[in-house]
Amino acid sequence: MSGLEDQIKEIEDEIQRTSYNKATSKHIGRLKAKVAKMREEAVQRAMKSAGGGEGYSVKKSGDGTVVLVGFPSVGKSTLLNRLTGKDSEVGAYAFTTLTVVPGVLEHKGAKIQVLDIPGLIAGAAMGKGRGKEVIAVVRSADLILILGDVYNGRHVDVLMKELYDAGIRINKPKPDITIKKAANGGIRLNYVGEEALEIDEVRSILAENKTTNADVLVRGNVSQDDFIDAMIGNRIYVPAFVAINKVDLVDEAMRNEVREEVVERFGDEPYMISAHSGYNIEALKDAIYENLGFMRVYMKPLGGPADLEEPLIVRSGSTIEDVCNRLHREFVEKFKYAKIWGKSVKHDAQRVGLQHTLADEDIVTIVTRF
Template sequence: MAACEFTTLTTVPGVIRYKDAKIQLLDLPGIIEGAKDGKGRGHQVIAVAQTCNFILIVLDVLKPLGHKKIIENELEGFGICLNSKPPNIGFKKKDKGGINLTPTCLQSELDAKTVKSILAEYKIHNVDVTLRDATADDLIDMVEGNRVYIPCIYMLNKIDQISIEELDIIYKVPHCVPISAHHQWNFVAQLSTTRVEDFCMKIHKNLIKEFKYTLVWGLSVKHNPQKVGKDHTLEDKDVIQIVKK
């Protein structure tokens, strides 16, 4: 990290070695307001971010947290939703049979008329829809299919220049990690564990639909191999075999 802003002008690739794994890291140029409309080569920068599995955003803790909101708005305008989950909607197109709507619980916003109206706007007349208390925006996002949902951590740099009281406030901001690049404070981090279901979704979203069980070798099980379900939590260096229906 440099002492001044916007020193990264092009994408700089690198590799982080964590235990036995290699993780590709892409250092991207800073995003400015209007990036989603192409300002400051915003389209190229955000398009690269759209392909990532995880995003780290470095912010200056001395600047207003409004900068965080600006970046979020620019990314969302390009179809990147940070720290959000995909709409909890089942959506399967078919050749005939009309619109089959199956709500699994009481809907707070959507009803059959609204769903059919939205689908008609997109000229969709044959589809199976399963609703789990979703909103109209959720349904539109599912139909358009142009959004990606990426976990994100905000690195708030220069904490060596603020007071303890201010640092206590910063720690309350969701998904934020206060650091000092100059002093290398708070640089020690541990990769989080993941569930089998999340692992399958990262490979392909249809894999979980055909999931039957998983065989696991490693620290997360008592026996090698052990048969587990999709809710099992994996540990680092686990080896798994996914068995489909």
Template sequence: MGILEKIGDIEREIARTQKNKATEHHLGLLKAKLAKFRAELLEPKSAGGAKGEGFDVMKSGDARVVMIGFPSVGKSTLLNKVTKTQSEAGAYEFTTLTCIPGKIDYNGAEIQLLDLPGIIEGAAQGKGRGRQVIAVARTADLILMMLDATKSRKQRTLLEAELEAVGLRINTRKPNIYFKIKKGGGISYNKTCNLTHLNERLVAQILQSYKIFNAEILIREDCTVDQFIDVVLGNRKYVKCLYCYNKVDEISLEEVDRLAHEPNTVVVSCEQNLNLDYLIEQIWYHLNLLRVYTKKRGEFPDFSDGLIMRNGATVEHVCHSIHRSLVENFKYALVWGTSTKHDPQRVGLAHTVDTEDVVQIVSK
């Protein structure tokens, strides 16, 4: 029996098993097996055979946004509208056959936008060019899920399932679990809260299914079996996703209003140029970027060329963005802006900067 057949059998058994306290243990072990087979499917052990053509596009700019969606939802049209790149768009499916990069210039940042071929159901198992598409999606700072507002809500559910199957966890954070494989000593299991989905016996059996017999585990929150398996596998990618419903000019205002009020969602019409500016604003917001300016002693700040940083960046990150050697010779920094109690404030490397702050580095 091949891996696909084994995956199918486990999925059918999970579907027909009633979910209650009595079956929770059995379902947990089934999910562990399912995750193991999916990992084998996506990363075959065989080293032989010719490699297929991939979509290896060099990462550039301050952030990467990857558009995924089914064929003919408007990905190429959007790329043409918001960047200077021309991606072939047509009224038929599979117009785009490879990865086409574009660049959005916004708030002084260069945001790389990738137009990928439309994926089909079963992409996680390699149907169509699904594996290549999803492999690129794993490199994204933000996934822009393009959806057709005139079609059923099932399209979103199917795309989320495809991403889930290849270890992409969208709009969620990594579980608060400490896990480390050891060379000996057996399984050391501890928890700091009440668990409703896991217990020590189930944890040990899940680890045994992955041939892990010596490990240290500390569970700090009430997590599910799936979340624990994600931590054990260690290859999950946690990424933000912005849902973009296109073709809203073809549906009722009531439906537009309903879609627009869903979390992490923007409604647009690429053909009619409706709401595209707001979409770019939301891409910036979901990328969690900020802009910081620098100044030299005795000079005015250069407001024409800011540094693009992630929210939560510190003065140390600012130093690294300017030049690596600055940290070694760092004495202190003067900061003007909303992150300070007074202007200027003398701070150290650990000071967290805010957007539009001005930073002056003083070296030894």
């Protein structure tokens, strides 16, 4: 273990030994902020020593991008081939994939880019095992599929830690925290909603970033860790779920043992699959689609029939304006009104404006000024 990793572990051990209460919250906050800064500096040094932080050159395509994250030899390449038909090299040894291999999964009208990346190992966030390049790709993903296997369920914990240390926050909304540095006046803290942190905690955390004057606005209930993430400022918030591969190689008792282990550590049920045999792969495709938050919108030209064969794939919560921007930027500039048939309106052919929120399988006609 390097000297820096030793220092980080010592501080983390002290945090673990210290009971959190009002009297210790300021001290714990400062220790957590110190560790976060040390990790961030270590990651940046690792990137520079490895020749920059750009990572592999991967052009994003399709309606969304999912990255397969796992230890070497868990079956990522086999799964890519099963999902997409891509001929990725497969071998029964570690590090078969030495670069990023893209494929396209077509499901429910969506074209989803699937990236098979080299396996992560412990210490990847600090640059070990091509960690710098791999982490850069993961940070650009719309969805992370964490892949383990039935023989190494505990590896999910290691992967989660590496992602966390690399500044990737999974299945978590970005905290609504604004920190604006000021020339003077000290730390001024304002809340909208519950006051979860004391001013002394905030001052202590910001002091580790050499910030002594700032206007801070917090909306909603946040933790010290949330505030530290906002202070560091480069965190990525990405949805993710777990799949456990090679379930065809063990009996039901072992499957259940691994499944329960993952639920205990991750909080959600993993998808139990076999990339080799195809077991549960259709359910996995559905999970990828749903976790990307997709919905289908069918376009209907004015006076013509709706195109029910090729839907426009958009994210849940999309508006008419979002659809116009997907079609052509001039649609917003020349927009007059839209007509909707579907769940998002009270009656068919209802006229709506740009800010109308769509629902899955809505039929849409865009009317523009000529």
